[in-house]
Amino acid sequence: DPVAESEPVTPEARESEREAISEAQDRAERFRKLDRGRVSELARANSELIEYEPVSKGNKNGLLMPGRLGREQHRALKKVEEKVGMPLDDWVSEKIGTDDATRFLYAEQVDAVAMAIRSIENGEGFIVGDQTGTGKGRIAASLARYALEQGYVPVWFTQSKKLYKTSSRDLSDVEMSDLSMVATDNNLRMDLDAAFGQREMKQGEMKEALKAATERIRELTPLSADATKGQRKIHGKKLKSILGADVVVSAYTQVGPNESNRVRREFIAALAPHAILIMDESHIAAGGEGKG
Numbered sequence: 562d563p564v565a566e567s568e569p570v571t572p573e574a575r576e577s578e579r580e581a582i583s584e585a586q587d588r589a590e591r592f593r594k595l596d597r598g599r600v601s602e603l604a605r606a607n608s609e610l611i612e613y614e615p616v617s618k619g620n621k622n623g624l625l626m627p628g629r630l631g632r633e634q635h636r637a638l639k640k641v642e643e644k645v646g647m648p649l650d651d652w653v654s655e656k657i658g659t660d661d662a663t664r665f666l667y668a669e670q671v672d673a674v675a676m677a678i679r680s681i682e683n684g685e686g687f688i689v690g691d692q693t694g695t696g697k698g699r700i701a702a703s704l705a706r707y708a709l710e711q712g713y714v715p716v717w718f719t720q721s722k723k724l725y726k727t728s729s730r731d732l733s734d735v736e737m738s739d740l741s742m743v744a745t746d747n748n749l750r751m752d753l754d755a756a757f758g759q760r761e762m763k764q765g766e767m768k769e770a771l772k773a774a775t776e777r778i779r780e781l782t783p784l785s786a787d788a789t790k791g792q793r794k795i796h797g798k799k800l801k802s803i804l805g806a807d808v809v810v811s812a813y814t815q816v817g818p819n820e821s822n823r824v825r826r827e828f829i830a831a832l833a834p835h836a837i838l839i840m841d842e843s844h845i846a847a848g849g850e851g852k853g
Contacts, residue, residue, distance in 0.1 A: 616642060616649045617671035619663030624695060638672055641679055649675055657703050657735075658710035665735050666703060670696050674703045681707075681837065682786075688843070698731035701839045705808060706735055708837035712784055712793030714800045716809045716832060718816075719841040722746055725810050728841065732808070743806035745771070745815045745825050771828040777803045783834040800835055809836075813846050 610625040616638040626634070638649060645652045653675050654662040662671055673689055677700070680687040689697050705715035717728050725744060732740055747767045784796050801807060809832070816826050840846060 613669060615668035615672045616675075617653075617663065617666075617668035618648070618650055619666060619668035619671055622667040622669050622696065624669050624691070634672070634676075638675060641675060653678070653703075656710065657706040659706070659736065662703070666699060667696060670700050670703070673700050674707070677704055678707060698727065698841075699734055701841060702728075702731040702735040702737065704837060704839055705732060706737055709737075709740075709797060709807060710793075712788065712796040712800075714797075714804065714807070714809060714832065714836045715839055716811070716829065716836045717839045717841065718811055718813055718843075718846070720845050721812050721814070724841065728810055740807040741805070742808045742810055743804060745809070745811040745828070768824045771824050774803050775824075775828045775831045778828075778831040778835065781835060796835070 609628050611628045611631050613624050613626045613631045614635055615621060616635060642649045642652070650661070650663055650671060653671050654660060656678050657674070662674070666674065673691075677687040677689070681704075689700055691697050701717070705717065708715040719725070719728060722744065725742070729742060732738065745767070778800075781796070781799060784793060788796070811825070811829070816822055816829055
């Protein structure tokens, strides 16, 4: 085969390349001359734990973060506050449909919810990596509030149906105890908190119910980013009418790759453009063994 001739390199391109190489060499030389003790000092300053200073004015939980990360997060949230033109607490409260989010969220949780909402509205995901016992459940539940307030349905995945009750408690903790919840499980019998009941459904009945819901959901047009509050409210009512509930809960095993889960996977896929997915114990979904 004939070899294609490459385009000639211009003098300007050669000069630009020389400058880039020279700059890289200068940086390497400066690094070699750095005092080793100063390098260690900088590393410690960037990695030592500090008490995070929230932007929210709510009660603090006293959580620790690596110093540099905590300072950068605080600065980023101050920019969010400037961009939205109101205090962060007021903005988060408005977004999740309450008069005061700090009534049930610590300041650090308000900050986390704010970052998650900004990510969602930018078409991105968000990971909460806080340690056990720091209140991730209330952050997740607040995002369920946000979903409902914005005309979406929260789809809450967790490790197993044993944790559905935990999810319902988290929702109650953020003042959403009047919600109804439907699970994708067959023959589910569980003593959930008062309003979180689901009637027992046999396997065939559940599959037929999901198929019917999937077809109706596919007929819906997803909300646009600039949808009005009224349009969002109407959309949310349509979703609740189809689902017969406010919140969908499912275990990761319910949507695994085996054929018996196909109907559930199709249901979730159809619902996804109208939903906000909340993935508790999300590391489970990343594993093998047919769990995600």
